[in-house]
Ligand SMILES: *[C@@H]1O[C@H](CO)[C@@H](O)[C@H](O)[C@H]1NC(C)=O
Ligand SMILES: *[C@@H]1O[C@H](CO)[C@@H](O)[C@H](O)[C@H]1NC(C)=O
Ligand SMILES: *[C@@H]1O[C@H](CO)[C@@H](O)[C@H](O)[C@H]1NC(C)=O
Ligand SMILES: *[C@@H]1O[C@H](CO)[C@@H](O)[C@H](O)[C@H]1NC(C)=O
Ligand SMILES: *[C@@H]1O[C@H](CO)[C@@H](O)[C@H](O)[C@H]1NC(C)=O
Ligand SMILES: *[C@@H]1O[C@H](CO)[C@@H](O)[C@H](O)[C@H]1NC(C)=O
Ligand SMILES: *[C@@H]1O[C@H](CO)[C@@H](O)[C@H](O)[C@H]1NC(C)=O
Ligand SMILES: *[C@@H]1O[C@H](CO)[C@@H](O)[C@H](O)[C@H]1NC(C)=O
Ligand SMILES: *[C@@H]1O[C@H](CO)[C@@H](O)[C@H](O)[C@H]1NC(C)=O
Ligand SMILES: *[C@@H]1O[C@H](CO)[C@@H](O)[C@H](O)[C@H]1NC(C)=O
């Protein structure tokens with residue numbers, strides 16, 4: 001850790017602002033942000049939520065993280081490039097250690113990798129904001145053991161040196177889904193033969209809370225809130241003070257594990273000015289859809305009259321929820337306060353939801369589309385696999401973390417580091433400065449937010465149905481675009497494809513995955529190994545990273561399976577489960593995620609698997625048909641709603 005810092009300091013003699021944070025990652029007992037159920041959460045220095053990060057573009061940020069949990073932890077500064085320093089990216093198994101030994105607290109038979117920063121150890125994350133050319137709205141979250149679902153997540157705001165947009169003041173709006181159970185309990189239920197359809201855990205509530213200048217806004221005075229989180233106002237107890245005549249920037253961050261939100265403010269207009277750290281020309285909208293891990297900034301002009309306060313809405317998109325528990329209120333409301341005691345105007349319902357047409361956003365900084373050298377197609381599917389559990393796949397393969405984290409293979413394999421086989425079957429090696437199209441095809445019935453580490457991609461095109469011959473549904477790519485939208489997280493609805501173009505100009509190992517935590521955990525991920533030779537030349541992995549791997553018995557040299565002599569020998573590399581029979585499912589559209597399994601079918605399936613038997617193809621097909629029909633019915637409902645939809649202008 002010290003070595004990395006000295007290196008950076010030595011590289012540039014002039015001292016710009018150095019911002020250091022000391023984070024002691026701890027459990028916090030009895031936090032109750034939704035006012036419904038106290039639970040243990042993962043926080044910082046004994047408080048929850050973890051402190052919001054707020055820094056300037058010319059700062060160098062160092063987060064000194066100490067892990068006081070009984071399992072490994074990492075921090076991922078989502079969206080930051082870590083150009084040539086991917087060992088600070090915090091992706092467990094890719095850039096930080098991983099181990100396949102289940103931690104002692106796990107009681108189920110799933111090889112959940114542990115590791116990252118081991119218990120009682122520290123790791124200093126150097127976030128080179130002042131050299132990355134990045135500003136805007138980001139977030140920081142754990143990238144290990146599902147800890148972000150348990151609360152280790154916070155907004156990360158970088159103020160631009162030359163802010164292109166004019167506003168008087170700003171607030172950060174944090175949205176997130178919330179579970180009453182611990183992540184590991186939910187995960188054990190999710191990856192389970194009793195859940196062959198892969199129904200994801202449904203959140204128990206949604207949370208909305210606000211931050212400004214690195215602090216959270218307190219509850220509305222007089223509200224009698226839970227003592228553990230009493231410093232922060234949540235939902236109906238949170239409010240944004242507005243003054244007439246002022247224009248506010250609201251930075252909206254979606255920290256969900258599963259649920260997307262639709263966001264709007266009664267009585268006020270919204271203009272989008274930033275998405276995922278890319279400043280855009282103002283885009284007027286009535287509603288913002290923020291999928292997991294996406295960020296938007298909006299400008300909101302205050303009203304001139306103070307006779308009323310106004311409701312802020314964040315409605316969870318329950319479309320992906322397998323069942324909607326009667327107790328769940330998916331619609332969270334906070335408020336804008338002009339005058340304490342003024343009545344609240346809450347117009348409540350909205351006719352229809354719609355997504356932000358992100359391809360229509362226009363970046364302020366013009367970057368034309370370069371020509372692509374190579375195309376990589378990734379098709380998403382979900383299925384009940386050979387072990388009876390439901391998994392996600394890219395191109396019919398489910399991701400497993402390698403024995404040696406990909407970055408450590410990349411750095412240690414010498415000339416063999418360009419051999420794609422060395423990293424296991426879920427990896428792609430990219431040449432330095434190669435221009436790559438990633439064509440993401442969503443063959444699943446659910447919508448998925450995909451995130452690429454170490455890059456912003458250009459959104460080159462979208463198809464509504466990638467299997468169609470109809471050019472309106474499956475249009476050809478338009479080359480030579482003057483300035484396509486760039487972002488780091490993209491939502492891909494069912495049967496849609498999107499084409500993402502990146503320039504492989506960031507040597508390192510970069511994770512590409514679905515940001516729905518449950519889907520990452522069932523393998524919806526691949527790794528891009530970028531510019532191996534250049535990465536080796538710039539290699540400065542801090543010694544502490546090797547030490548912490550060693551402490552946990554994790555090898556740091558060799559290919560994915562830890563072999564040094566033969567890069568293609570993958571003996572012992574974790575793999576599978578596998579599809580029961582390849583080619584069984586036409587077009588892969590009977591995906592079994594997020595699906596409604598009737599209780600009866602669920603029970604029967606449990607019995608079948610409990611008896612150790614497999615379901616026959618006919619039975620499986622019948623089950624899939626029933627599910628698909630139910631899904632179609634739900635979709636039909638949705639589409640009829642869409643017909644009345646007001647489109648964003
Ligand atoms: C970034 O900040 C660090 C720490 O203050 C400083 O040493 C370095 O010179 C800065 N780099 C640039 C390019 O400003
Ligand atoms: C956490 O506690 C340490 C030690 O008391 C302190 O130095 C640090 O500033 C605290 N960090 C935060 C974010 O409160
Ligand atoms: C971190 O917090 C734990 C639990 O509160 C405490 O025991 C420990 O001393 C703290 N460590 C540091 C480095 O602040
Ligand atoms: C962490 O350190 C404390 C005090 O040194 C020790 O009691 C505890 O067992 C350690 N925890 C782990 C998980 O190693
Ligand atoms: C936040 O910081 C800005 C500029 O640093 C300042 O103008 C504003 O008053 C601060 N707001 C609060 C609530 O402290
Ligand atoms: C808001 O405060 C009231 C008490 O004034 C409390 O009953 C309720 O649970 C709080 N809501 C949240 C989301 O904390
Ligand atoms: C947050 O992301 C989840 C998952 O994609 C989504 O369901 C939810 O609507 C998003 N929230 C907002 C406000 O967009
Ligand atoms: C507020 O009043 C000013 C001056 O009368 C006017 O220019 C402005 O458009 C009004 N703003 C809003 C949001 O109504
Ligand atoms: C949540 O809001 C949506 C859209 O206004 C509405 O259709 C739905 O009935 C609401 N749900 C609840 C439980 O209030
Ligand atoms: C990384 O840095 C190189 C210069 O060293 C630059 O050409 C490249 O564009 C940067 N890539 C990213 C993703 O920041």
Ligand SMILES: *[C@@H]1O[C@H](CO)[C@@H](O)[C@H](O)[C@H]1NC(C)=O
Nearest residue numbers: 413414415416564565566567
């Ligand atoms: C590359 O792999 C071959 C075996 O395929 C091995 O003989 C050679 O030593 C390796 N080269 C390096 C630089 O590790």
